[in-house]
Amino acid sequence: MTILSDNEISYLAREKGMIEPYEPTLVREQDGLKVISYGQSSYGYDMRVADEFLIFSNATCQLVDPKNIDQKAFVRVKNHEVVIPPNSFALAYSIERFKLPPDILGIVLGKSTYARCGIVVNCTPMEPGWEGHLTIEISNTTPVPVKVYADEGVAQAIFFRGLPCRSTYATRNGKYQNQGAEVVLPKS
Numbered sequence: 001m002t003i004l005s006d007n008e009i010s011y012l013a014r015e016k017g018m019i020e021p022y023e024p025t026l027v028r029e030q031d032g033l034k035v036i037s038y039g040q041s042s043y044g045y046d047m048r049v050a051d052e053f054l055i056f057s058n059a060t061c062q063l064v065d066p067k068n069i070d071q072k073a074f075v076r077v078k079n080h081e082v083v084i085p086p087n088s089f090a091l092a093y094s095i096e097r098f099k100l101p102p103d104i105l106g107i108v109l110g111k112s113t114y115a116r117c118g119i120v121v122n123c124t125p126m127e128p129g130w131e132g133h134l135t136i137e138i139s140n141t142t143p144v145p146v147k148v149y150a151d152e153g154v155a156q157a158i159f160f161r162g163l164p165c166r167s168t169y170a171t172r173n174g175k176y177q178n179q180g181a182e183v184v185l186p187k188s
Contacts, residue, residue, distance in 0.1 A: 004159040005042070010022075026040060036153040044156045047094045049136060051078055051079060051080055052078045052092065053090045053091065056074055056090065057073060060072045067188040080150050081149050083148075084119075084140040088140055091138075091183045093179070094133050097133050098126055098131060103163065105127060105160045106157045107125055108125075110154075110155055120139040129170035130169040130174060133179050133181050135183055
């Protein structure tokens with residue numbers, strides 16, 4: 001396996017639609033204001049988080065069951081910024097839509113700006129053949145509230161090229177294939 005450079009990521013994004021919308025540079029400022037960076041980096045792509053969040057609340061939930069998730073355990077917030085309560089998490093989705101070729105695997109890691117504030121970003125790998133908007137878990141590990149900004153960078157995807165696999169996410173009819181621009185809760 002080899003890691004993809006900015007040149008390869010740019011080609012796949014522009015010519016094959018691997019990332020849409022695609023920002024070819026690392027954006028650190030918008031309209032004269034600093035933002036948490038997003039766009040193309042040397043060996044990855046910093047994705048943005050959309051302005052819709054599902055914040056977990058234990059007020060109505062005594063147990064989280066991934067086979068039978070209680071939607072009432074989440075509070076929906078649509079805003080440019082969101083405050084994640086202490087020791088809690090929010091689900092969000094990427095502004096970017098990804099379309100992975102059959103020989104590319106994407107691994108998503110949190111950005112250091114948020115990590116230094118006690119935020120952990122968790123996503124599953126973007127498997128070969130998977131496409132859609134990525135559902136992102138943003139966990140606040142601190143004992144105080146933490147603010148997260150929409151339309152700014154939240155995580156970095158690193159892409160690896162391997163030999164074509166026998167079975168892609170698409171050919172297996174993966175249950176999270178073609179996720180739309182919305183937060184997708186666990187499916188059983």
